[in-house]
Amino acid sequence: MDLDFLSKLIKNADTKIVMIVIDGIGGLPKEEDNKTELELAYTPNLDKLAYNGICGLHTPVGSGITPGSGPGHLGIFGFNPKKYQIGRGVLEALGIDFILKPGDIAARGNFCTIDENGIICDRRAGRISTEKNQQLCRILSDHVYIPTAKVFIKTVKEHRFLIVLRGEGLKGNLIDTDPQKIGIKPLEPKGGIGSDKTVEIVKKLLNQTKDILSDHHPANMVLLRGFSEKPSWPNFPKVFGLNSAAIACYPMYRGLASLIGMDLLKTGQTIEDEFKTLEENWDKYDFFFLHVKKTDSYGEDGDFNSKVKVIEKVDELIPSLMNLKPDVVIITGDHSTPSILKSHSWHPVPLLIWSKYCRPDNVKEFGERSCIVGSLGPMFPATDIIPTALANAQRFEKFGA
């Protein structure tokens, strides 16, 4: 639903909403016992919530669409992921905890190899080590000089790095200099309306870079892509009237949350740490986003059993959450990551919403197949999760008289 429409209906209430995102929670059954990771996991506490709450499966973006982490999270935060698209450069910044300021331009960089004629012969410079990357980023940072903008060059991993331009009047509407193939030269920087200044800066930057790296074969040049500005999107706390905090160990998720205005809480590396952080900050916020990463990581590794164990760990911690007396609890994922696919997938994502004002349905356990007949249905739009939670938290005025 339209954020403006929803925002006009918001009223204040002294209620708290907790959203636990078990990243990549949805799975596919293993052949041996025909159970998914979630179905196999022993989850008495989640099952109890399912019994007393409402269940279904949500569609993060649309039927058949496999979302990345960005669109997956934006949807469950109520932001239409087709409308609110994050540029690759910005995503790269979020992923390494680089705090973008309004007006910053970010791009993703590759170290690459060019021959004596400037022709690209390896787009990834032989996948240099991360250590080598760090060394080169330091050299570039020390030697690149652009009088009209501040330039940040930060290592991501192997051949990948982040470049950020900070200055007055910069634009993100530049084409990639990476032609996505070898045997030709890198493309000349070009841009759309209002991008002249930025194009000039990028040209200078690339000329200097070529000189600086000339002795560093195979990493003797760079390719840039995904130029993008820090988006100025609606502010989640303002739109929904929720003083909001994010509890997440991984930079990407903290970055996404901060992009829409949530406060970032310091936390540790374990799920227990995250639930402890939730407890310690309980009085300070109306909305908590708590992110569990390892289900997705193990799913991508194809490690079915470890994914099961992470789900069971979350289940064990549910009673500590319920002791805090939340008004609304949402348990879901940002997408499915079936271990047997070793990747994100398009499959709908198990969804559970609990509050004392839910009209209970007939779902008695939290699992992919049990949720199909829940009252949220098998294809609940992800962007309807937050409105439903707000209603259950009694934070909406009636629409019309």
Added chain:
Amino acid sequence: MDLDFLSKLIKNADTKIVMIVIDGIGGLPKEEDNKTELELAYTPNLDKLAYNGICGLHTPVGSGITPGSGPGHLGIFGFNPKKYQIGRGVLEALGIDFILKPGDIAARGNFCTIDENGIICDRRAGRISTEKNQQLCRILSDHVYIPTAKVFIKTVKEHRFLIVLRGEGLKGNLIDTDPQKIGIKPLEPKGGIGSDKTVEIVKKLLNQTKDILSDHHPANMVLLRGFSEKPSWPNFPKVFGLNSAAIACYPMYRGLASLIGMDLLKTGQTIEDEFKTLEENWDKYDFFFLHVKKTDSYGEDGDFNSKVKVIEKVDELIPSLMNLKPDVVIITGDHSTPSILKSHSWHPVPLLIWSKYCRPDNVKEFGERSCIVGSLGPMFPATDIIPTALANAQRFEKFGA
């Protein structure tokens, strides 16, 4: 769906559709026996229709949105309630059976108290009695004189009244004069493009009112809000090719039906009266909207058992309806009104459509939880009800070749 799209597919047929709106039918279970009002009610006739028809739950406006009566009804009449929004003034007119003409401007009024400096000290004039209100409206009607417009001033209840301006070239785009707080003066009338004439009339009206009421402390001034024009919306009978009649005891629902062009049938105060009116007018119309109010009233009173009894009363009258041999019967509500919440709510609304061309699903009784697995699903868009009924009444051409 788009009304234009639907309208182009309409064909004539000698079939009749009856829509029974059991206002606020949806509920929440009582703790004792874990049953909702509808689940507890003994409804053998509705259950039989459910068994032979198709069931589901509809979403009146969107997930989490609690609709007022206006949006709730517009949705089930096939009109997108986010697009067709009714101004407060117009709604107030509908609520007291005041027939607006095209071009009329309606506003909601409060009698209020101002001090000697014109500062508001009570926005509701001590909630004067309805009798006092009637007396003051008579006085104002007798003494207000505006040469360029006809002014109607009608009692609503306690401190609330309706004001309607009728004349050439009037506009509804005026701001409220009610500042919604005390300690300041009423706001000066102001308006948007083309509103000069209306603003002048309202200024005169308020000046005269202040003089006329000066001796009537505490009701010595008025505040106006919700200026709105009678909307010129698509005409339900024309769009859907249905000669249509409304059977409703309460003014608001008659007003809503007349706003979209339905004929209003005279009826009595009981549900039996309404079903009798249906029978008496059977040959004259293709579509009947029959409104049952008391389920909502008892829901708002928190009177669970009386709401159950009203549902049972409707059930008793179903055989008399079926004896008329309708082609399509729709049974639903405009929203949920759970007795335990004592208010309208966001919960999806039980929906039953019966015709001899339904493909029966597995629902064997009409209730919130049984409908979840019906073939209309747990979140059927309200605006899809009429198209589904038209199809079952064989009133649509095939779309495309």
